[in-house]
Amino acid sequence: MNKLNVPRDISVPKVWDRTGLPSWSYHNSELLEIEKESLFYSHWQLICHQSDVSSIGEYITFDICKERILILRDDKKVIRAFNNLCRHRGSRVVADRKGKCSAIVCPFHGWVYNFDGSLRGPAKPSSFPKLDKNKFGLKRLDCEIWNGFVFVRLNKGPQPSVKELMMPFEEELSYYKIEEMVPAGDIWTQTSNVNWKSVRDVDNEGYHVPMAHPSLQDLYGNNYFDEPFVNGTSKTHAKFSGKAGRYWSVRNYKNLSTPAKHLPKKLHKSWNYFGIFPNAVIAVTPELVQFYQEFPISTKLTLLRGAIYRHKKENRKQKLARYLSNRIDQHAIDEDVQLTIWSNEAMEAKSFEGFFLSDLEYGIKSHHDHLRKIIPILSLNKEPDTNTVYNLNKEMKAKF
Ligand code: FES
């Protein structure tokens, strides 16, 4: 996933395989372990915004598929990322989801760590006669701040830096001054009883908008267009339709929407979505920026997570518009949850013969292509025998 300055080919070919990933891949637990390793642990993950940890000692914790992350602002105001894992017995060194501390004190036996992760000292040091403190600091993780968003990567993977990855959208997103925004609420999470790929499949196409999202349809009309994933990122464009809006929230939102002064005209009256392979989206409206993402808990259970950030200064109209845009979006999120359930349950029905995708769903195909490139076993239509998935995938990858 490199060479990001070359023009993006976003065209849909005349002939393409419209079938999607095989059904077995939505409920195979051996595959899930490969997905965790090859995708979730080795691709950049958006954890929070820098304003979530705005002062020294503030922290956010989050678990990516059982691997624990701690984001903390140190005494030099630098944001750092560590494994939230005590070097003594592995306890979480910070138990809360967010908070502020003056030192990192493990709640199990009381080992104390400095904000740079180094071990200040164990409790009852005389009970560790040979402990070399230099060898027992918290493990640091790759961390990159991009437009104010804090990205972490557990293991090195195929992606370049976030900056390079997002280069095609750098200029457009710079207008929003995302790095100056502040939280409009807490980071939210909810679970859904589906495979994580069903969540992404639904989000990667707007073909369903006219039927399934009446409020969004009222907002955009036909001014909606999905670009496919190219080199690990995608974009969806949506402009407000010229109509007044049938729904109360849409009608009032269109009337109240007052873009910040720094936003150029071409970005007024538009909502845009930027996909980051494999599992995240940054979405912008004139009033706010949000991220949302999904993480597998099991083959049948997914954690949905996201947060909204607003301009630091907003007038009453902008605040109301933000409230309404959020209300419209919340309807769409709830509707999408239902769609993911319908899509996912089909994967367990023996009579289902797989997707047959429209040209307007090419975004799904491009995401699946990215997945197949990293996990080639996803191109097998028939489910591999038990205990063969890992080795078979390895062999296919070696030949790829
Ligand atoms: S596990 Fe952290 S001090 Fe014992």
Ligand SMILES: [Fe+2]
């Ligand atoms: Fe949707």
